[in-house]
Amino acid sequence: MRWLAALLATAGLLPAAHAQEPYYKIDTPDQIRESSRTLAYDLMLFYQGNKTGEIPGILPGPPTEHKGDYYWWEGGAMMGTYVDYWHLTGDTSYNHVVTEGMLHQVGPNEDYQPPNHTASLGNDDQGFWGMSAMLAAENKFPNPPEDQPQWLALAQAVFHTQAAPNRHDNTCNGGLRWQVPMTNAGYNYKNTIANACFFDIGARLARYTKNQTYADWAEKTFDWLWNVQYIDHDNWAVYDGGHVEHNCTDINRAQFSYNAALLLHGSAFMYNYTDGDEKWKNRIDNLLIGILRDFFPEDVAYEVPCEGHRGCSQDMLSFKGYVHRWMSVVTQIAPFTADKILPTLRKSAQAAVRQCVGPPTGRRCGFYWQQGEFVDPAVDKTSGAGEAMNVLAAVSSLLIDQADPPATNETGGISRGNFDAGTNSRDNVEPLAPITTADKAGAAILTILILGGFVGTWGWMSIGD
Numbered sequence: 394m395r396w397l398a399a400l401l402a403t404a405g406l407l408p409a410a411h412a413q414e415p416y417y418k419i420d421t422p423d424q425i426r427e428s429s430r431t432l433a434y435d436l437m438l439f440y441q442g443n444k445t446g447e448i449p450g451i452l453p454g455p456p457t458e459h460k461g462d463y464y465w466w467e468g469g470a471m472m473g474t475y476v477d478y479w480h481l482t483g484d485t486s487y488n489h490v491v492t493e494g495m496l497h498q499v500g501p502n503e504d505y506q507p508p509n510h511t512a513s514l515g516n517d518d519q520g521f522w523g524m525s526a527m528l529a530a531e532n533k534f535p536n537p538p539e540d541q542p543q544w545l546a547l548a549q550a551v552f553h554t555q556a557a558p559n560r561h562d563n564t565c566n567g568g569l570r571w572q573v574p575m576t577n578a579g580y581n582y583k584n585t586i587a588n589a590c591f592f593d594i595g596a597r598l599a600r601y602t603k604n605q606t607y608a609d610w611a612e613k614t615f616d617w618l619w620n621v622q623y624i625d626h627d628n629w630a631v632y633d634g635g636h637v638e639h640n641c642t643d644i645n646r647a648q649f650s651y652n653a654a655l656l657l658h659g660s661a662f663m664y665n666y667t668d669g670d671e672k673w674k675n676r677i678d679n680l681l682i683g684i685l686r687d688f689f690p691e692d693v694a695y696e697v698p699c700e701g702h703r704g705c706s707q708d709m710l711s712f713k714g715y716v717h718r719w720m721s722v723v724t725q726i727a728p729f730t731a732d733k734i735l736p737t738l739r740k741s742a743q744a745a746v747r748q749c750v751g752p753p754t755g756r757r758c759g760f761y762w763q764q765g766e767f768v769d770p771a772v773d774k775t776s777g778a779g780e781a782m783n784v785l786a787a788v789s790s791l792l793i794d795q796a797d798p799p800a801t802n803e804t805g806g807i808s809r810g811n812f813d814a815g816t817n818s819r820d821n822v823e824p825l826a827p828i829t830t831a832d833k834a835g836a837a838i839l840t841i842l843i844l845g846g847f848v849g850t851w852g853w854m855s856i857g858d
């Protein structure tokens with residue numbers, strides 16, 4: 394997720410449209426279902442993956458190859474949005490698209506590391522696909538055919554590859570790096586989202602399978618994020634990350650909404666798994682105070698680091714939707730939060746639909762919810778799938794109080810798992826270029842040095858020269 398460039402690029406103020414009567418009505422469950430149906434239809438127009446000759450599972454991209462605006466992970470996030478859409482509304486229209494897309498992208502080792510995308514493969518990118526697979530298991534999304542990988546096993550595969558020793562070196566006392574291949578830019582960054590995805594899948598696997606190993610990893614990962622102070626010890630703000638050559642003390646304090654919301658979501662799963670442990674309740678309470686304070690000014694979702702200066706990247710333009718979906722599920726598995734969360738999400742969704750009045754349909758959605766005015770995604774140099782996904786998520790999640798909570802193996806779950814999934818695939822993450830003997834020797838030295846925690850970026854870059 395390469396957001397830095399976009400964060401720096403600021404756009405000027407844009408002319409505001411006049412306030413209009415909202416196209417979407419969301420006052421009753423029927424209106425919410427009907428609005429969700431249209432929002433889901435419009436979002437699908439950005440997806441080309443079920444057309445002849447196109448690649449299932451992804452939105453047009455990646456930008457690095459000039460194939461479109463979207464990185465690989467966002468297709469996975471979109472699949473998850475439709476897994477929830479089906480769960481919340483009962484509309485099966487897109488289930489076949491989702492199943493096909495999610496299975497096409499599993500990669501040769503069935504662990505969401507397809508070779509096409511290793512050149513920019515982050516633990517977070519893999520994690521987003523893993524979270525969508527986990528969601529399919531929890532929502533009892535129809536199982537893939539018997540001879541295909543199953544949802545729970547796919548989530549386990551993602552988790553197991555990330556728990557492997559080669560992803561956990563001693564720099565900064567532990568934690569996952571952002572990028573997976575050590576040749577990728579960003580390999581020296583240990584960030585919150587990569588660890589939050591891992592934490593979240595661990596917490597959910599613990600609850601689904603009742604296997605304590607997953608809970609231990611989740612707890613260890615949360616503790617690491619706390620100790621490295623990516624979570625502020627005073628106000629529970631959640632920061633973005635730091636670099637291994639600085640022992641992760643050069644903290645980038647940008648606060649992205651999905652980081653905090655994902656830690657809240659995972660904490661709620663741990664709270665539920667531990668049957669209400671006070672420690673996790675305390676974490677939920679504090680993270681929630683921080684989220685409502687920082688990301689919902691006047692009860693409307695707001696992307697703090699970029700929205701004010703209209704500098705949100707394609708990635709960031711999709712965060713509000715995950716935040717709405719994750720917070721909704723929190724109200725099911727940590728029900729004591731419902732009174733605090735649901736009224737805010739409702740007001741935020743109302744603001745979201747108020748700005749969905751763009752041409753040519755009169756119902757197009759932009760990104761800026763607070764003003765209640767449509768800002769054309771094209772004018773704003775954004776292309777729209779994230780914006781459409783956000784509003785679909787915010788509106789459909791209003792049905793959360795009528796939906797089943799996430800299932801577990803003991804409460805009706807139907808997905809088959811595999812405790813060995815992914816354990817043989819950990820090395821298959823190198824870029825596709827042929828490896829020479831000299832490269833292999835260099836890689837071995839690098840591994841030793843990096844695992845020893847002795848070199849920073851410049852150290853290993855100069856070894857390669």
Ligand SMILES: *[C@@H]1O[C@H](CO)[C@@H](O)[C@H](O)[C@H]1NC(C)=O
Pocket residue numbers: 437443444445486487490
């Ligand atoms: C792609 O999926 C959409 C939504 O289900 C459907 O309307 C469309 O006909 C599909 N296109 C093809 C070529 O299968």
Ligand SMILES: *[C@@H]1O[C@H](CO)[C@@H](O)[C@H](O)[C@H]1NC(C)=O
Pocket residue numbers: 448497498499500507509
């Ligand atoms: C990888 O890229 C090729 C060429 O664009 C495409 O045919 C194939 O479907 C892609 N594989 C995956 C898993 O996306």
Ligand SMILES: *[C@@H]1O[C@H](CO)[C@@H](O)[C@H](O)[C@H]1NC(C)=O
Pocket residue numbers: 565566620621640
């Ligand atoms: C690195 O930071 C951790 C806290 O995250 C601290 O415990 C450790 O002593 C630091 N190591 C060095 C070499 O400064």
Ligand SMILES: *[C@@H]1O[C@H](CO)[C@@H](O)[C@H](O)[C@H]1NC(C)=O
Pocket residue numbers: 664665668669725726727728729798799
């Ligand atoms: C755990 O989640 C279930 C819903 O699956 C809920 O009924 C239960 O109250 C939750 N447990 C706690 C301790 O809140």
Ligand SMILES: *[C@@H]1O[C@H](CO)[C@@H](O)[C@H](O)[C@H]1NC(C)=O
Pocket residue numbers: 602802803810
């Ligand atoms: C899940 O439940 C099924 C019975 O519904 C049982 O056969 C299976 O062993 C359980 N799996 C795990 C991992 O507990």
Ligand SMILES: *[C@@H]1O[C@H](CO)[C@@H](O)[C@H](O)[C@H]1NC(C)=O
Pocket residue numbers: 604605606607812813
């Ligand atoms: C729990 O999960 C771990 C990791 O997948 C696995 O090695 C172990 O066998 C599992 N334990 C049980 C009792 O299933």
